[in-house]
Amino acid sequence: MPRSRDVTAVALPPFWSLVEAHGDELLAHARRVAGDQHAEDVLQDALLRALRAYPRLHHADHLRAWLYRVTTTAAIDAHRARRREVPVDEVPAVVAEDTYDEGAFEALIAALPDGAQAALRLRFVDDLDYEGIAGRLGISTVAARQRVSTAVRTLRERHAA
């Protein structure tokens, strides 16, 4: 069901309310993606990044998912920075499990229309289901599924060509 959305009047909750509500699970997430040794530094960096970006958010939905994403990105950046500093280092969990690379992903989808890019990010970066994507984009679940599958097909065709 389409939802109308007022992007001009965003009432964001006080930042620390989010930290107090989700901090524990974010630390657990940081441990999974960065390992115990680096988790606290990663989360500290992630919370500061989130705070810097916070006033620029266009909506107050899915803030928890957003904080998870910021934490994942901070873990990946921290790992890259450590690799540059120290030639040999242990591979953090997230990089061992998959080869997610934000830069490569963005480059891959850059040529697609904005709507298709948004749908792909929500599906593959935020890991939302089609209902979640529909809610975020203000479109129906069926339309969300179509948008993702069309975008994926377009990418396949281009890479096959």
Add this chain to the structure above:
Amino acid sequence: MTPLPESLLEAVAAAAVREGLADAVFTRLSTPIGRLLVVQGPQGVVRVGFEEEPEDRVLAQVAARLGPRIVASDRELAATRDTLDAYFAGEGDPGGLPVDLSLVAAPFRHLVLETLHDSVGRGEVVTYGALASRAGNARAYRAAATACARNPVPIVVPCHRVVPGSGGIGGYGGGPERKRALLELEGAL
């Protein structure tokens, strides 16, 4: 799940303040009149909440006015905490703390609270009528009473020192028993 270490939270808050990212900082303070939530913006203390006020609502009020980047830190507000702790231990006057009255929209109420903050010290009391008069409108004692009842920064702006001309200690946003406790603490009763 293990809770977040206090050191991590303090480090985030300290960096936020250092980088100018914090619209406001808050701290929780235990006092003889219950837990206080003290919120401070760049200009001064903007909100003091009594423990029965839902924290989320108090912080949301501040966020709507100063911005949503609100962080907690005991350390960043150490000076404010020390002043309030000393006051509740019987020394000094939190009226000396800088105050931000931007949550008070109505101009006369703003003026009343500013006048109260600037002119009524520890141990003194003033009537609603006298306060209205000091703020420039002797007949506006009802407006003065409303300003006190809705004071967003109790204790720092000392509405507990304002009493009815007809006698008694009158009402208080935090309840008359807190008003009495504060006046007794100050030796005004």
